[in-house]
Amino acid sequence: MRGILSFIVVLGALFDTGHCCNYTLDPKTGHSYRVLNDQKRTWNDAKLKCQSEEAELASIRTAQEWQFVKDLIVNSGVDLHVHLGGTDVEQEGKWLWTDGSPVSNISWIPGFPLKRSNNCMMANKDVSWNWYDYDCGVSLYALCKKPARTCPPAPTCPPAPTCPPAPTCNNGYVDSNTGHCYKYKMLDDTRRTWNEAKSVCEAWGAELASIRSSQEWQFVKELIRHSGIVDYFYLGGTDVEQKNTWLWTDGSPVSFTDWTTDDGRVRKPDFNCIAAHSSSLLWYDVTCNYQRYAMCKYTYN
Template structure:
């Protein structure tokens, strides 16, 4: 799917998610040649010279990955790329020659989404909007409401999870880059950190989600410097914007009180 309406990288990925896919990943030379040719047919009347694809180094260990989680097994960087400069963390493909370059993720650009055919034949249709209760907001890619009741809630991890359960929810698990960025948005305006539903019952040897879904969180961001602490006992994970920007920290689940965001799936 080709989108001429310009968006920053994260917004483009979110729009792809809402339509059942991700920004396009590329795994062979044929696809790499086909995309700019097809894009040119749709974008040639605009001033666009390149478009977002799904490669970024924001998700894990400063290495380049695809937002759909597929192997990064093909690349076609322009000579001198990717740039090792601040902010050049997302990849575009040139309409003229098909080569890739790293650019500022906030630049508005056209983009290409890749959606599995099965999405159109077997996937349920979910609403793009939903009226959650007061203090909660709907996030269409996960079909879930996030938040707390209007007055908010500040507590240790254990009490926060009980609070979420009493509201038909859990502390949030993280299953995509889009969901990670959405949860981080709570930190940018009112708060500096917030609990997730991720915890370790064995001093950091294994990590689990309280909602019993699979654990994928390290695909989408890194540990803050010095974490995980590997301290004896149960450890609980928070999104951190104090120690370091956009990373994970872990603490014991009882002594530290933080802001709470709950996640309530609406459609199973």
């Protein structure tokens, strides 16, 4: 039992990622960074704080890395300069990172570093975050850096369910056969001839309304009933090409109908368009040149 407990403790240590909290990953280098903006520290205290988080006071190796880090500092909102990991405390003028590797001149302020007793490096807020040598005892914010692969990759979420989303038609009519959603626009601003109404609908990317089923007609009847207008409304049916062969504006046959008695049959030769009346809610074949209200229909999805 003691052996099993020891194994669990070791696993917990290996997979403890709490020290990676608040660090931002640079995907290009694999390094992770954190701005210590909770309080100001001296250079040595900041170095110890980074080490306590299994990190280092940040070293900068390339211009690309510096650009990523500078953006991170700016976005952190700090209002003062920031410690970096460079120092020449061992030998004046010989700048090294905390791991002993040399500091390259990536972003020193022109003319710096100066040969003087200022032995630590900071990113200077007042000169576009360029590098500046200063007294190590000054308390500033700081930047910690974790080397690549110290932090494990973020967990991968399982793929989202592939079930299709429930159809949303926003108060429109859903055709049970095609699944398409349709909406309707009543042209009740002014009366128009059938052809004029057809042109207005088409200008909106719609059609003079076709009715394909009793369910759709029931839906449209409710729209007409609630319009409050007592009059005829043009629909998109016509037999102008061949008498008594009724077609919708797209050329498809009128299969569902709700004619009043005898309408839709051979009557007057110039009664070539379909209109519904808001009182009876039945269809009538009427002359196309008379100005009436109309109903447009368009596909919503």
